[in-house]
Amino acid sequence: MRMEYCLGDAEGSTTMWTAEPDVDTDADGVFDAVGLDLDGDGRIDDALADHDGDGLAELAARDLDDDDVTEAFFSDDGSGTWMLSVDRTGQVRWFGLDGVEQTGGPIVDLDADGQADDRLVDSDGDGLADRAFSGDTAHVDTDRDGRWDVRLSDGDADGRADSAAEM
Incomplete structure (x- = not known):
């Protein structure tokens, strides 16, 4: 299933993207997220996930690789901004x-x-x-x-x- 997500740039414009999930963020063996570099560190260790299966990203994950940086998860706060810090399941x-x-x-x-x-x-x-x-x-x-x-x-x-x- 393809997933849609929307990202903005520093100038304030936004772009809608569609991609095939290629990351499994909930460890159930099914790809549920698109791997990206959201934090600008040069590594594809972040992801936007669709845990409810509606085809839209509702969970952002940062630093999922095995380095020394702690993973962080965020949800949309209702305004379109990924600012609500949540646990791995989006809570x-x-x-x-x-x-x-x-x-x-x-x-x-x-x-x-x-x-x-x-x-x-x-x-x-x-x-x-x-x-x-x-x-x-x-x-x-x-x-x-x-x-x-x-x-x-x-x-x-x-x-x-x-x-x-x-x-």
Whole structure:
């Protein structure tokens, strides 16, 4: 199955690519990723993977070779940017509003309304969600301990927070 992925350059233009997978990132014996040099180190030791089988890359892997550099995995945060640090399976750690640690994402059911329509963001790349967006509400972990500290609300739906409350 061919896989599609989109990459941008430093000037801001993007290009869609299609390629046959040639890397097995989940060790199941099936090629699920396209090998690339994403980090510019001159080695084809990075990959874009399609783990859900829809033909679109949703996981970026860096430094998969056997050198001394630690592997890193990223997912699209919902904006088209590979900034959400995840584990090998594409999961990020996060805490529900009940305080229970979970893995998943970047689209989850944070507000427990039965719909996975809330978006997680890991802006510092540590694998733990720092922000969560749920409808007209955002939750923010301000002290990097994994717990939501502030709830921002947009009551008039203009895209800007109208109120903030400590949690």
